[in-house]
Amino acid sequence: MGILGWTYVFVGITFALYIFVAWKSRVSDTKGFYVAGMGVPPVANGMATAADWMSAASFISMAGLISFLGYPGAYYLMGWTGGYVLLALLLAPYLRKFGKYTVPDFVGDRYYSTAARLVAAACTIFVSYTYVCGQMRGVGVVFSRFLEVDINTGVIIGMCIVFIYAALGGMKGITWTQVCQYCVLITAYLIPAIAISMKVTGVPIPQIGFGSTIGAGPDTGKYLLDTLNVIAKDLGFVQYTATFATVNTNMLNVLCITFALMVGTAGLPHVIIRFYTVPGVRQARASAGWALLFIAILYTTAPAVAAFARYNMINTLEDKPYVERPQWYTNWQKPGLVAWVDKNGDGIIQYRPGPAFVGRPNFQVKDGKRVLGKYGQPLLNNKVTKNANELYVDRDIMVLASPEIGGLSAWVVGLVAAGGLAAALSTAAGLLLAVSSSISHDFYYRVINPQATEKQRVLVARIFIGLAIVLAGYFGIYPPAFVAQVVAFAFGLAASSIFPVILLGIFSKKATREGAITGMICGILFTGIYIIQTKFMGVGNWFLGITPEGIGTIGMIINLAVTLIVSSFTKAPPQEIQELVESVRIPRGSSEATDH
Amino acid sequence: MEKSREEYWRKNLRIMAWLLAVWAFVSYGLGIILVNPLNHIHLGGFPLGFWFAQQGSIYVFVLLILVYCKLMRKLDREYDVDE
Numbered sequence: 001m002g003i004l005g006w007t008y009v010f011v012g013i014t015f016a017l018y019i020f021v022a023w024k025s026r027v028s029d030t031k032g033f034y035v036a037g038m039g040v041p042p043v044a045n046g047m048a049t050a051a052d053w054m055s056a057a058s059f060i061s062m063a064g065l066i067s068f069l070g071y072p073g074a075y076y077l078m079g080w081t082g083g084y085v086l087l088a089l090l091l092a093p094y095l096r097k098f099g100k101y102t103v104p105d106f107v108g109d110r111y112y113s114t115a116a117r118l119v120a121a122a123c124t125i126f127v128s129y130t131y132v133c134g135q136m137r138g139v140g141v142v143f144s145r146f147l148e149v150d151i152n153t154g155v156i157i158g159m160c161i162v163f164i165y166a167a168l169g170g171m172k173g174i175t176w177t178q179v180c181q182y183c184v185l186i187t188a189y190l191i192p193a194i195a196i197s198m199k200v201t202g203v204p205i206p207q208i209g210f211g212s213t214i215g216a217g218p219d220t221g222k223y224l225l226d227t228l229n230v231i232a233k234d235l236g237f238v239q240y241t242a243t244f245a246t247v248n249t250n251m252l253n254v255l256c257i258t259f260a261l262m263v264g265t266a267g268l269p270h271v272i273i274r275f276y277t278v279p280g281v282r283q284a285r286a287s288a289g290w291a292l293l294f295i296a297i298l299y300t301t302a303p304a305v306a307a308f309a310r311y312n313m314i315n316t317l318e319d320k321p322y323v324e325r326p327q328w329y330t331n332w333q334k335p336g337l338v339a340w341v342d343k344n345g346d347g348i349i350q351y352r353p354g355p356a357f358v359g360r361p362n363f364q365v366k367d368g369k370r371v372l373g374k375y376g377q378p379l380l381n382n383k384v385t386k387n388a389n390e391l392y393v394d395r396d397i398m399v400l401a402s403p404e405i406g407g408l409s410a411w412v413v414g415l416v417a418a419g420g421l422a423a424a425l426s427t428a429a430g431l432l433l434a435v436s437s438s439i440s441h442d443f444y445y446r447v448i449n450p451q452a453t454e455k456q457r458v459l460v461a462r463i464f465i466g467l468a469i470v471l472a473g474y475f476g477i478y479p480p481a482f483v484a485q486v487v488a489f490a491f492g493l494a495a496s497s498i499f500p501v502i503l504l505g506i507f508s509k510k511a512t513r514e515g516a517i518t519g520m521i522c523g524i525l526f527t528g529i530y531i532i533q534t535k536f537m538g539v540g541n542w543f544l545g546i547t548p549e550g551i552g553t554i555g556m557i558i559n560l561a562v563t564l565i566v567s568s569f570t571k572a573p574p575q576e577i578q579e580l581v582e583s584v585r586i587p588r589g590s591s592e593a594t595d596h
Numbered sequence: 597m598e599k600s601r602e603e604y605w606r607k608n609l610r611i612m613a614w615l616l617a618v619w620a621f622v623s624y625g626l627g628i629i630l631v632n633p634l635n636h637i638h639l640g641g642f643p644l645g646f647w648f649a650q651q652g653s654i655y656v657f658v659l660l661i662l663v664y665c666k667l668m669r670k671l672d673r674e675y676d677v678d679e
Contacts, residue, residue, distance in 0.1 A: 066650075071631075071646055071649060071650075073650070074627060074628075074646075074649035074650050077649070077650055077653075077654060078623045078627055078649065078653050078654070081653075081654045081657050082619065082623050082653070082657055084657065084661065085615070085616070085619045085657050085660050085661060088661045088664060088665075089612050089615060089616060089661075089664055090612070093668075207651060208640075210641075211639065211640040211641040211642040211647070212640065212641055213641065223640070223641030224641060225641050225642065225643070225646070226641065241635065241643050241646045243631050243632055243635070243645070243646075251628060251629065254628050255624060255628055255629075258623065258624070258627075258628065259624075280679050281679065282665075282668075282669065282672070282678070282679065285661075285664065285665045285668060286665055288661055289658070289661035289662055289664075289665055292657060292658050292661055293658050296654050296655070296657070296658050299654055300651055300654050300655070303650040303651065582601070585601075585605055585608070586601065586604070586677045587672055587677055587678055587679060588677045588678065588679055589679075590679060591679065
């Protein structure tokens with residue numbers, strides 16, 4: 001059986017599994033729909049959180065990103081894992097004790113204000129939605145690359161699957177499918193990683209392998225990272241382990257980005273609501289630990305994959321005649337993930353810093369076929385750049401092509417496709433639930449129709465999850481041009497609005513309604529305006545040279561400062577709110593707090 | 597009763613502060629601020645600072661949550677606020 005056959009087999013089996021699991025865990029009440037009946041064991045919640053959190057970007061793109069960044073790639077690694085320490089120590093146990101359904105629920109009750117609830121709900125919806133669009137696109141991309149269907153068809157299939165299990169089972173259905181999806185995606189990630197590690201270094205554990213010596217070829221006996229540094233130096237790249245080498249990776253900026261990603265992670269609503277689903281405070285703490293352990297398995301493997309892939313890529317392509325290119329190159333040239341322009345006409349691939357040409361590859365086509373050059377290479381319409389680099393490599397290839405580079409059989413490629421889909425679908429489902437519960441619970445039930453019956457509320461939640469999926473699918477098919485840029489937005493906003501307001505809500509009895517609302521608004525405005533200025537209006541990074549990815553750090557500090565200052569001038573929170581804060585700090589009684 | 601709750605909270609804050617100090621020291625300290633001096637030391641093929649940034653800090657994060665769970669479980673029992 002070929003690659004395509006195996007891919008259909010794995011994707012078919014996993015999809016059938018998800019739907020079966022969702023059917024087994026369908027629900028009919030709001031508690032089941034929003035928080036899975038608060039009966040999820042910590043290990044399962046840890047797995048579900050890990051799948052919820054690790055998106056198509058973590059699975060497909062992260063290793064590639066690190067591969068091109070080298071050392072500074074660490075801000076993704078530390079940022080996206082360190083946030084769980086904050087979640088475990090600062091938020092999860094207390095929010096679980098509070099024990100309601102959504103993030104705006106806590107903000108609205110703690111700050112005794114519908115306005116605060118609505119601001120938090122708007123942030124939740126915005127943050128989650130920016131994320132969802134990327135996931136749906138990811139589903140489409142995986143479908144089109146592996147199953148050779150149209151991207152749009154892929155998005156629609158993905159929409160149907162998510163709709164079935166999210167609308168049917170709500171949080172409960174999503175939780176148990178996410179547990180399955182975690183198992184699928186981690187297996188799919190580890191098998192090629194182990195194989196490549198074996199191939200390059202002979203060490204079966206990638207985490208150790210990338211600090212070991214190379215086992216074969218011209219660099220035998222030398223340390224992999226040293227070799228990468230030498231290669232980088234020879235070709236004119238920044239050395240792989242070099243620190244703070246460029247303007248955007250100076251120390252302050254690396255610090256700010258890491259911190260913004262950590263705080264942003266801890267403030268992401270779809271992650272936070274997962275901690276409402278466990279039976280008690282102790283389980284909330286434990287499940288944060290399990291979640292991070294499960295995430296760490298992938299996150300410590302990714303930098304190893306990054307180093308192996310970079311070595312393999314340069315080794316098999318640089319200074320090699322195009323006609324002797326490896327099979328995986330030909331395979332991934334088809335969808336345009338790699339391309340070559342022979343600038344000096346020598347038929348040999350030269351890989352150097354800088355883009356080889358402007359934009360993504362746009363192949364010349366005549367009579368439905370690609371126009372080929374002297375050496376059989378497809379010719380491009382793109383404007384060629386002046387530098388010496390001839391090779392275009394999409395960063396996603398580092399993971400997508402890894403089974404082929406590692407010389408693994410066709411079924412592993414199928415498994416990787418199923419893993420990519422699991423990562424994208426699990427995150428999309430979690431985000432869509434966060435969006436729909438904010439709309440149906442915080443807007444509809446708490447503000448518009450507080451008399452709604454249990455049945456009406458579940459129905460409204462299902463309707464909104466359906467609408468949210470259709471809208472997400474629309475954005476997946478017609479992606480707004482700025483999808484890549486808005487991810488900075490999602491983290492910046494989560495860091496500068498949701499995280500500080502919850503933090504002070506728990507740790508300061510004196511934080512007032514007025515303080516929280518002004519704080520959130522100031523944080524969002526500063527962060528939002530800075531990102532819009534620097535990303536869309538061409539303004540330079542005017543605040544200490546911090547890039548938009550890291551500005552959430554400053555937004556968070558502004559939010560905290562404004563909230564505390566305004567709180568000190570306004571009337572202290574009412575007695576019952578102070579008692580609420582007191583009770584949130586004590587674990588006992590978390591199961592009583594759930595019935596409301 | 598009130599007094600012991602206050603004490604429980606103070607102890608909780610102390611545990612948190614210590615663990616967060618380790619969290620910050622490992623990631624921001626060893627992984628970023630001190631990365632250059634640490635890179636002179638090698639752990640096999642890893643420059644040590646690079647290792648902390650891309651591997652070590654993540655392991656420490658997992659351990660921190662584990663320790664937190666254990667310490668808080670003990671504290672909850674000691675002050676009789678567990679479930």
